[in-house]
Amino acid sequence: MACQMKKILLLLLVVLLLVLNLQHCVDGTQQVPCFFIFGDSLSDNGNNNNLVTMAKANYQPYGIDFPEGPTGRFTNGRNLVDIIAEHLGFNNSIPPFATARGQEILKGVNYASGAAGIREETGQQQGDRISLDRQLLNHQVTVSNIKNLLGNNESLATAYLNKCIYSVAIGSNDYLNNYFLPQFYPTSRIYNQKQYATVLVQQLSQQLLTLHKLGALKIALYGLGFLGHTPVGLTMCRNNSSCVDNIDNAVALFNDKVVTLVNNFNNNLTNAKFIYINTTEISLSSSSSEGSMVTNVPCCEVLTNPQPQAECIPFGTACGNRSQYSFWDAVHQTEVGYVVYGGRAYRAQSPADAYPNDIEHLAQS
Numbered sequence: 001m002a003c004q005m006k007k008i009l010l011l012l013l014v015v016l017l018l019v020l021n022l023q024h025c026v027d028g029t030q031q032v033p034c035f036f037i038f039g040d041s042l043s044d045n046g047n048n049n050n051l052v053t054m055a056k057a058n059y060q061p062y063g064i065d066f067p068e069g070p071t072g073r074f075t076n077g078r079n080l081v082d083i084i085a086e087h088l089g090f091n092n093s094i095p096p097f098a099t100a101r102g103q104e105i106l107k108g109v110n111y112a113s114g115a116a117g118i119r120e121e122t123g124q125q126q127g128d129r130i131s132l133d134r135q136l137l138n139h140q141v142t143v144s145n146i147k148n149l150l151g152n153n154e155s156l157a158t159a160y161l162n163k164c165i166y167s168v169a170i171g172s173n174d175y176l177n178n179y180f181l182p183q184f185y186p187t188s189r190i191y192n193q194k195q196y197a198t199v200l201v202q203q204l205s206q207q208l209l210t211l212h213k214l215g216a217l218k219i220a221l222y223g224l225g226f227l228g229h230t231p232v233g234l235t236m237c238r239n240n241s242s243c244v245d246n247i248d249n250a251v252a253l254f255n256d257k258v259v260t261l262v263n264n265f266n267n268n269l270t271n272a273k274f275i276y277i278n279t280t281e282i283s284l285s286s287s288s289s290e291g292s293m294v295t296n297v298p299c300c301e302v303l304t305n306p307q308p309q310a311e312c313i314p315f316g317t318a319c320g321n322r323s324q325y326s327f328w329d330a331v332h333q334t335e336v337g338y339v340v341y342g343g344r345a346y347r348a349q350s351p352a353d354a355y356p357n358d359i360e361h362l363a364q365s
C-alpha cells in the first residue's frame with residue numbers, strides 16, 4: 001500500500017516537474033526582440049531621476065521591495081512594464097532612455113516620464129518632465145542608433161523595429177495634472193469634458209502616427225483607471241462622491257475615444273496592430289476580489305496640504321502589510337496591483353480585458 005502510494009507520488013512529482021519545465025520554456029524564451037515603452041509614472045523607471053521636478057521616486061520608501069532599492073519606479077517593487085517585460089520573457093527590465101547605452105538599446109528603451117502627458121504643458125506645475133512629443137523625439141534618436149548598430153541597412157532595421165512591442169500608457173496626467181487643476185491650467189475653461197477628450201485623442205492619434213512612421217506595428221494602448229477613486233482624487237474631492245464620479249466620467253469619455261482610435265487604426269493602417277488594454281474592466285473585476293484590501297488610502301505617508309500630493313513624503317513611513325493595500329502612494333498601485341494588471345494585460349483573463357486581443361497575441365502575431 002505504502003509502496004503504491006510512493007509510486008503515485010513519484011508519478012505526480014514527474015508530471016509536476018514536466019509541467020513546470022514546460023511553463024519555464026514558454027515564459028523563458030524571449031517572445032519579441034524588443035520592447036519600447038512610452039508613458040508616465042506608471043511606466044517610468046528612472047527617466048525623472050535627474051530632472052528638476054517633484055515627480056520623482058528615487059528616494060525611500062520607494063523601492064522598499066525592489067532588489068536595487070529606490071530606482072525611480074513609482075511603487076514599492078516592480079512597476080507595470082516590469083511585469084509585462086517579464087511575461088514577454090525579457091531577462092532584464094528595459095533600460096530607461098536616461099541611461100541606456102550601446103548594444104542594450106536593441107532590447108528596447110523605456111522613455112516614460114512621471115507627470116508627463118499627451119499635452120506639452122501637462123505636469124508643468126510639478127517641474128520638468130518628458131512629454132509624449134519629446135519621448136517620440138528620443139525614440140527617433142534610438143531608431144537612428146539602432147540603424148547604425150545594424151550596419152546602416154535600412155530594410156534590416158525596419159524589419160527589426162516592426163517586430164517589437166510598443167507600450168503607450170498615458171493620459172492620466174492630462175486629467176490630474178492639467179484639466180482638474182483649474183488653478184494652474186485653463187483647459188477646463190476652454191473645453192467641456194467631451195471636447196477635451198476629443199482634443200486629447202486627436203493629439204494622441206498624431207503621436208501614434210509618428211510612432212508608426214518610425215517602424216512600430218505592434219502597439220498596446222492602455223485605458224485610464226478610475227482617477228476619481230485614487231487617494232489623490234478622493235482628497236481633491238474631499239470625499240464628495242459627485243466630484244469623484246465627475247472625474248471618473250471625464251476619463252471614461254477619453255477611454256471610449258481611444259477604443260474608436262484602435263478600430264480606425266486597425267482598419268486603415270496596413271500591417272499595424274493596435275490593442276486596447278481595458279483598465280476599467282480589470283480594475284472592476286479585480287476590486288470585487290480584493291475584499292479586505294485597503295483601497296482608499298495610500299500605504300506610504302503623503303502630504304495632503306496645501307495641495308494634495310501624489311508621491312510619498314521623502315523618507316516618510318510606509319505600511320508594513322503592503323500586499324493589503326491597493327495604493328502605494330496617492331496615485332500609484334502597489335506591486336501586487338501591477339502584477340494583476342500587467343498579468344491580465346499580457347494574458348487576458350476575461351474577453352473584456354483586452355481588445356481585440358491581449359499582449360501575448362500581439363507578440364505572436
Ligand SMILES: *[C@@H]1O[C@H](CO)[C@@H](O)[C@H](O)[C@H]1NC(C)=O
Nearest residue numbers: 028029030031089090091092
Ligand atoms: C535569460 O537567462 C537564462 C538563464 O540565465 C539564459 O539561459 C537565457 O539564454 C537568457 N535569455 C536571453 C534572451 O538572454
Ligand SMILES: *[C@@H]1O[C@H](CO)[C@@H](O)[C@H](O)[C@H]1NC(C)=O
Nearest residue numbers: 151152153154155156157159
Ligand atoms: C540588408 O539586409 C538584407 C537582409 O539581411 C539583405 O538582404 C540586403 O542585401 C542588405 N542590404 C545591404 C545594402 O547590405
Ligand SMILES: *[C@@H]1O[C@H](CO)[C@@H](O)[C@H](O)[C@H]1NC(C)=O
Nearest residue numbers: 234235236237238239296297
Ligand atoms: C476621506 O475619507 C477617508 C476615509 O473615510 C478619511 O480617512 C479622509 O480623511 C477623508 N478625506 C477628506 C479630505 O475628507
Ligand SMILES: *[C@@H]1O[C@H](CO)[C@@H](O)[C@H](O)[C@H]1NC(C)=O
Nearest residue numbers: 237238240241242243244246
Ligand atoms: C460636491 O461636488 C459637486 C460636483 O463637483 C459640487 O457641485 C458640490 O457642491 C459638492 N458638494 C459639497 C458638499 O462640497
Ligand SMILES: *[C@@H]1O[C@H](CO)[C@@H](O)[C@H](O)[C@H]1NC(C)=O
Nearest residue numbers: 260263264265266267268269
Ligand atoms: C479609418 O477607418 C474608420 C472605420 O473604422 C473610418 O471611419 C475612418 O474615417 C478611417 N480613416 C481614418 C483617417 O481614421
Ligand SMILES: *[C@@H]1O[C@H](CO)[C@@H](O)[C@H](O)[C@H]1NC(C)=O
Nearest residue numbers: 259276278280281284352355
Ligand atoms: C471594457 O470594460 C468595460 C467594463 O467591463 C466594458 O463595459 C467595455 O465594453 C469594455 N470595452 C471594450 C472595448 O472591450
Ligand SMILES: *[C@@H]1O[C@H](CO)[C@@H](O)[C@H](O)[C@H]1NC(C)=O
Nearest residue numbers: 292293294319320321324325
Ligand atoms: C496594516 O497594518 C496596519 C499597522 O501596521 C494596521 O493598522 C492595518 O489594520 C493593517 N491593514 C490590514 C488590511 O491588515
